[in-house]
């Protein structure tokens with residue numbers, strides 16, 4: 119629900135300042151990229167995600183940078199452009215990783231700038247709210263099971279944290295823009311928000327089905343599924359959702375409590391937990 123703070127000049131200042139002040143400068147090429155043994159390299163090569171990940175990060179960077187250029191408010195423009203820079207850095211990290219560890223990903227095609235950068239950014243942000251929730255859980259599983267070596271965890275933990283900052287920025291950007299509108303125009307904006315969420319959810323389902331289809335490939339989903347238990351350890355779907363919830367909470371906790379947090383995906387996950395069977399591997403969710 120909208121409060122007087124949401125949409126105020128203080129809200130805009132806080133949502134931009136929190137983002138700009140928590141940015142960490144580094145160059146991907148200067149990071150301590152670890153040498154991996156054969157087994158670790160094979161585990162990474164088995165993941166059917168690299169092509170999609172490289173494409174998504176490159177597209178996201180371009181779309182966010184375009185809104186940074188189009189935004190008229192100097193402070194919002196600075197924060198959005200910085201987010202675009204971080205996304206381009208994620209794409210660069212993945213490019214280095216693909217080359218260094220022989221992962222399977224094509225060079226992304228030439229990208230066309232969006233016709234409506236505001237609408238595109240809204241969709242990108244909701245997409246990140248879906249992806250980050252599950253990526254936080256998967257990263258924790260990869261870290262705790264040893265699937266990712268400590269060297270890789272050190273490199274990619276800050277990237278996960280950056281995605282946490284991105285989704286906090288996004289939900290506050292949406293709330294700020296909505297509160298700026300006259301009452302008569304708000305229902306249309308709410309409809310656009312709902313449409314953006316629906317389109318991003320549908321695209322995640324499509325991607326999941328495509329990844330399932332990658333089972334034909336010798337290094338595809340089947341191999342990954344067959345080896346997931348031995349690589350990530352035993353865990354139930356319920357346990358995975360619980361980990362996603364607690365990691366999501368932990369990642370988003372450090373920032374100013376006046377800022378809104380993404381609520382849709384955690385709320386759906388909470389409802390899912392109510393109907394999922396408990397298993398021996400499950401533990402109570404952190405409140």
Ligand SMILES: [Fe+2]
Nearest residue numbers: 175205208281
């Ligand atoms: Fe990213």
Ligand SMILES: [Fe+2]
Nearest residue numbers: 205246281284
């Ligand atoms: Fe992001």
